[in-house]
Amino acid sequence: MSEDTAPGEDAITRALEATLFAAEDPMTPEQLSAHLGGMAMGDVREGLAALADHYATRGVHLVERGGRWHFETASDLAHLLRREKEQVRRLSRAATEVLAIIAYHEPVSRAEIESIRGVQTSAGTLDVLLEAGWIRLAGRREVPGRPVIYATTPAFLDHFGLASRRDLPGIDELRAAGLLDPVDEAMNAAMHFDPDEPEAEDAD
Amino acid sequence: MSEDTAPGEDAITRALEATLFAAEDPMTPEQLSAHLGGMAMGDVREGLAALADHYATRGVHLVERGGRWHFETASDLAHLLRREKEQVRRLSRAATEVLAIIAYHEPVSRAEIESIRGVQTSAGTLDVLLEAGWIRLAGRREVPGRPVIYATTPAFLDHFGLASRRDLPGIDELRAAGLLDPVDEAMNAAMHFDPDEPEAEDAD
């Protein structure tokens, strides 16, 4: 950022900076605007961009996660801060896998999770993720039995430092490789002789 | 702050910045040094001075209080931490009635208000009027039970554009304005036995 627009002298960025520093939770531009007495959304966005730019090289960064903004320490300083601050819950392998499946496939039912993992999912596993605030019930799938479906939350994006689900590691490659499609769909695509879809191989 | 020692590029200030940001309590330079793997005290002090300098014009300041350092909202922006949001609401019908009775009859007790209104008055209604600043407690009536009596305030006169309570229209003026007509007069007019309307039965 150029020195002639130093945000330190700018009332808008100062207000945004103070508000986000003081906030206990990440804030959307809309929340910021409302808190700052209806600051114009354009000003909020510009101010956020200027601030994020200013902090990019500092020990504290301003980041956007799922549309909400917050300050956090620079990740390259983790080693300095981690010492007394191991606050992260350790997830079981099952919970880790279930979380990944939900994140990459959402919304997804328990049966769909189980069909990928090949084992039953204990209720406790989903509970742990629900309790952590990383997944939520996202309604029901309109199929027989109307199973509950799960999706991730903004807190999930926050925790894993994702601006959005599009930032999930490797999600584009997985999608391109068809690895996020159900097995049945992949079978149809792979077995070129599917009688119902004579054009299937052209679709590849 | 001189540009050639930009703290953003300085490992020491970045570490101090992140540590103080994440700290739950203000920290002494000694604590910072210990936390940062025995960073030289001179470096800590210099770094703190540089940081304080950098933040001096921003929305957040790095300040020392009793030998301990912490970030806090710039004092000129303290109002952002606790915002007052004003919400304008129209006075409810019940509250308007009670206010009118107080204005016309002050000072009056709650029992008197109720006997004039013909319905019970909830404590909440009087609270609303007290909160609005339009009525006040005007002592107690020297009768058994010594009930609290209410009267209007100057703010009441202000809000309603009255120079004094004498400006309130009298009963005769209200009657002339049709404001004392029974609400259900229209119903009577529609009734068939009205002696002034002998033709009414033809309407059957």
Next chain:
Amino acid sequence: MNSADEPLLFSGAAVQSDDALYIEVDGWEGPLDLLLDLARRQKVDLRQISILALVDQYLGYIERAGAMRLELAADYLVMAAWLAYLKSALLLPKEEQEDPSPEELALRLQLRLQRLGAMREAAARLMARDRVGRDVFLRGAPEGLRTDRKTLYRSDIFALIQAYGQVKARTAPRIYHVANRPVMTLDSALERVSSMLGVTLEWMELRDFLPPHASPELKRSALASSFVAALELTKRGKAELEQEEAFAPLRIRRLRDGAPA
């Protein structure tokens, strides 16, 4: 096989906790998990994996576990049986194959392994990200934002005096006017009909008994009262009534004292 000397709880169906989910034999989570691990040991892309080699490894593993008298979970055994079937089908000549073909079954297994493998990798990458509270930290002691809501009430003088007017109107003593309606009582009708009947012995129409210059309202009342009076006189044996048909004029005449007609 770290805990061969203690009985292992292998129940594919009984899944109470994450621990129970773990298959204790080297910590696999179910037969698919074991298969994935074996496949990974082939050190080739899961898309190139030899299902036949994989099946052999799995069956070999289950056999070894059996030899060590390890109790195997039912789902491991079910998978073993299914894989044994798949293997034999894959080895059979093509023309004897049933539907679905073993190739199809093998492909399905391969696709499942790919998906599980992909998710396991994704999970690992996810967990390796800079995580809040582990790699990056939020402000330790944020001041917190507070919004105090304050209600400002609004009203106006018209609303005020209108409300007062309505209170007064609602609670003011009310005077009700009861209209003095012109009626002919039954008593006066009886008297009137009796006296008029006394004049003649001829049939008379009931309508002729009505007061000639009465208002329409009084006429209706008089008609009703006179009708009831006529019935009453008939009942007392002082008169008789006659009507030729429904809604025809009702006629009445006096009975000679006590004598039936």
